[in-house]
Amino acid sequence: MTNADRNTTAAPLDRSDNRLRDDQSFAGALRAFLDRVRSGDLGMLPVAVGLVVISLVFTALNPVFLAPNNLVNLLFDCATVGVISLGIVCVLMLGEIDLSVGSMSGLASAIVGVLWVNSGVPIVLAIFIALGAGALVGVVYAFLFTRLGMPSFVATLSGLLALLGMQLYLLGSTGSINLPYQSELVRFGQILIMPDWLTYALAVVPGVALVLGGLSTNRQRIAEGLSPIAVRLVVTKAVILTAALVFAGWYLNLGRGLPWMFALFVVLAVVLNYGLTRTKWGRSMFAVGGNREAARRAGINVKRIYLSAFVLCSTLAAAGGILAASRLASSSQQAGTGDVNLNAIAAAVIGGTSLFGGRGSAWSAVLGIIVIQAISNGLTLLNLSSSLRYMITGAVLAIAVIVDSLARRSRVSHGRG
Amino acid sequence: MPHTNPASAEPILRLREISKSFGAVSALTEIELDVYAGEVVALVGDNGAGKSTLVNILAGVHQPTTGTIEYLGQQVTLASPSAALGMGIATVFQDLALCENLDVVANLFLGHELSAWRLDEVKMEVRAWALLSELAARIPSVRLPIASLSGGQRQTVAIARSLLLDPKIIMLDEPTAALGVAQTAEVLNLIERVRDRGLGVIVISHNMDEVRAVADRIVVLRLGRNNGVFTADTSHEDLVAAITGAAENSVTRRQKSRAERDGQERPHDQR
Ligand SMILES: Nc1ncnc2c1ncn2[C@@H]1O[C@H](COP(=O)(O)OP(=O)(O)OP(=O)(O)O)[C@@H](O)[C@H]1O
Ligand SMILES: [Mg+2]
Numbered sequence: 001m002t003n004a005d006r007n008t009t010a011a012p013l014d015r016s017d018n019r020l021r022d023d024q025s026f027a028g029a030l031r032a033f034l035d036r037v038r039s040g041d042l043g044m045l046p047v048a049v050g051l052v053v054i055s056l057v058f059t060a061l062n063p064v065f066l067a068p069n070n071l072v073n074l075l076f077d078c079a080t081v082g083v084i085s086l087g088i089v090c091v092l093m094l095g096e097i098d099l100s101v102g103s104m105s106g107l108a109s110a111i112v113g114v115l116w117v118n119s120g121v122p123i124v125l126a127i128f129i130a131l132g133a134g135a136l137v138g139v140v141y142a143f144l145f146t147r148l149g150m151p152s153f154v155a156t157l158s159g160l161l162a163l164l165g166m167q168l169y170l171l172g173s174t175g176s177i178n179l180p181y182q183s184e185l186v187r188f189g190q191i192l193i194m195p196d197w198l199t200y201a202l203a204v205v206p207g208v209a210l211v212l213g214g215l216s217t218n219r220q221r222i223a224e225g226l227s228p229i230a231v232r233l234v235v236t237k238a239v240i241l242t243a244a245l246v247f248a249g250w251y252l253n254l255g256r257g258l259p260w261m262f263a264l265f266v267v268l269a270v271v272l273n274y275g276l277t278r279t280k281w282g283r284s285m286f287a288v289g290g291n292r293e294a295a296r297r298a299g300i301n302v303k304r305i306y307l308s309a310f311v312l313c314s315t316l317a318a319a320g321g322i323l324a325a326s327r328l329a330s331s332s333q334q335a336g337t338g339d340v341n342l343n344a345i346a347a348a349v350i351g352g353t354s355l356f357g358g359r360g361s362a363w364s365a366v367l368g369i370i371v372i373q374a375i376s377n378g379l380t381l382l383n384l385s386s387s388l389r390y391m392i393t394g395a396v397l398a399i400a401v402i403v404d405s406l407a408r409r410s411r412v413s414h415g416r417g
Numbered sequence: 418m419p420h421t422n423p424a425s426a427e428p429i430l431r432l433r434e435i436s437k438s439f440g441a442v443s444a445l446t447e448i449e450l451d452v453y454a455g456e457v458v459a460l461v462g463d464n465g466a467g468k469s470t471l472v473n474i475l476a477g478v479h480q481p482t483t484g485t486i487e488y489l490g491q492q493v494t495l496a497s498p499s500a501a502l503g504m505g506i507a508t509v510f511q512d513l514a515l516c517e518n519l520d521v522v523a524n525l526f527l528g529h530e531l532s533a534w535r536l537d538e539v540k541m542e543v544r545a546w547a548l549l550s551e552l553a554a555r556i557p558s559v560r561l562p563i564a565s566l567s568g569g570q571r572q573t574v575a576i577a578r579s580l581l582l583d584p585k586i587i588m589l590d591e592p593t594a595a596l597g598v599a600q601t602a603e604v605l606n607l608i609e610r611v612r613d614r615g616l617g618v619i620v621i622s623h624n625m626d627e628v629r630a631v632a633d634r635i636v637v638l639r640l641g642r643n644n645g646v647f648t649a650d651t652s653h654e655d656l657v658a659a660i661t662g663a664a665e666n667s668v669t670r671r672q673k674s675r676a677e678r679d680g681q682e683r684p685h686d687q688r
Contacts, residue, residue, distance in 0.1 A: 013546040014558060220539045280533035283519075287527055290518035297478060297514040298578075299499035299528035358518040412564075 012227035040410025058378035068255025079265040084344040085365035087316030095357025096152040103163035105321025106336025113177035113331025134318025138311030176332035189326025207242030273362035290358030346397035435484035459632035476508040477501035507584035517564040
């Protein structure tokens with residue numbers, strides 16, 4: 001080996017190629033970030049920009065928009081469709097789609113209403129049966145897709161109609177079942193709020209976890225002879241994150257406070273995020289979405305991955321439907337119809353999960369649904385009819401998909417997969 | 418050659434009358450192939466001769482239409498790539514089969530990640546560097562997505578991946594097609610090293626010098642059929658004749674006309 005090869009003999013394993021730019025400093029990190037954005041790896045950027053623009057516009061039009069209690073309501077609304085959107089992230093990750101999540105959520109709310117209110121089945125059991133129905137529908141989709149080769153688009157489109165039919169059949173002639181107002185389920189969907197101190201305590205957790213995780217990774221990396229990660233960057237990130245969360249908690253506490261239902265949604269997102277980024281299952285999801293045949297040749301059980309995604313998606317859709325029923329205190333024929341489907345899909349795409357598979361994150365559902373609900377909430381405050389709301393939401397989805405395809409084209413030409 | 422004498426041992430892999438047809442095309446017809454431990458078998462043949470098809474069958478990607486495969490003395494069916502990998506048959510595919518959206522470490526460990534429920538990224542990264550340096554890889558960072566690597570770098574990643582699981586047989590489908598001089602030499606060294614460790618190696622290449630430098634036996638396929646087994650000291654002309662199916666072929670014609678153009682005597686007078 002010549003000197004040029006080994007001019008940095010003492011450098012850690014992963015820093016020995018001198019073509020690699022050092023992105024460990026603040027300036028370096030910023031440069032790396034700009035590079036990523038320029039090459040089409042937009043991540044959460046569009047959603048962040050979108051949120052700022054939306055807040056400015058709607059606050060200018062009606063100052064009530066930013067009132068703490070309006071935001072609390074917004075978070076209540078986010079949780080229902082947001083949970084559905086988490087499932088959509090899973091199927092989009094594989095480059096597939098589930099168009100029946102709206103109907104599935106409606107069916108789940110009908111199941112809970114009929115079993116619990118009409119037949120007197122214990123509420124917990126009714127909820128489990130509804131979730132089980134969701135899982136079963138996912139199994140059917142996976143079977144149609146992996147065994148019979150039916151495109152998920154078609155399978156779930158027919159599912160959309162079939163599930164809606166089942167929902168109407170279950171609800172029968174009455175068409176709607178009111179859930180008791182005093183029940184825990186309805187209170188959970190309408191009034192249960194976290195105590196202030198707990199909100200603040202939880203606001204600190206992500207930052208602390210980030211720093212502790214970073215330090216432990218660092219210790220392990222140094223022990224193994226790899227270059228340390230930039231602790232300063234991690235700490236900065238954690239400080240900014242904690243400040244933002246504490247501020248958000250404080251602001252919500254000026255009103256009613258943080259809804260438990262939204263907390264449940266965030267917990268589900270955290271779990272899904274861990275699954276996608278830190279487990280073998282998540283790795284396989286990305287691999288199958290990126291290159292199905294390569295994943296198969298690497299020994300991954302591709303059919304099982306598809307099964308897991310479809311089952312998760314339908315089950316989460318059922319969960320979202322139950323949350324929606326508790327939010328509205330009713331199971332009705334309208335539940336899950338209208339824009340539920342599109343909002344759930346739009347949220348995931350707006351948040352940065354690609355329609356083309358192999359790229360996405362659980363957080364995209366959280367941020368995306370906040371954007372969607374903010375638009376919907378703002379338009380409602382302006383007393384605009386739902387016809388206009390639909391048109392605007394449709395346009396937002398179109399813009400999100402355009403951004404996604406343009407970014408993908410740019411990524412391909414910049415070698416970022 | 419430091420390997421065990423094939424004649425004295427059972428082959429670890431024995432293919433009998435393997436045929437494979439894709440619809441009307443019979444890609445392979447009654448192929449016979451033995452691979453012994455500690456031996457490098459080169460598989461040569463023209464484009465479309467069926468080399469990759471044979472490798473894909475052994476990798477569990479395709480199922481043979483007829484024929485039997487014996488592995489370690491047992492008749493086996495390689496129903497899926499994971500079955501083949503599980504038995505210790507590792508493959509570097511001609512199209513590499515990498516996931517472009519994942520980084521180098523993720524691709525190396527794909528399907529075999531360390532600690533499934535809490536991925537050990539640090540251990541995987543260290544192991545990745547160790548594997549890659551064994552191949553004299555020139556990869557700036559193992560955290561780059563495959564999409565941003567050069568063709569040769571990708572090939573190195575694919576080769577490194579095949580070593581990960583301590584296989585008994587390694588199949589390399591044109592492993593050096595995109596490699597630089599140093600990397601090709603490292604791959605040839607590597608082939609000899611794993612051979613000396615007692616592994617069976619099947620290597621496909623169109624480069625006859627390379628084949629003769631590294632192979633213990635050279636198996637020629639022609640139009641999906643066996644067309645002879647040769648040793649490393651077989652002359653270039655005989656190999657080319659077996660591959661193209663005629664003593665008088667485009668390669669010899671080209672050499673002939675070139676020799677005449679240069680006004681020199683033809684090096685070999687053939688028949
Ligand atoms: N998946 C497939 N479907 C249909 N036909 C195929 C398929 N794979 C290979 N074939 C056919 O089988 C024959 C052998 O192909 P194969 O890829 O094995 O050739 P090869 O020897 O690897 O050639 P090369 O040197 O170009 O890589 C070709 O005629 C090809 O058209
Ligand atoms: Mg080939």
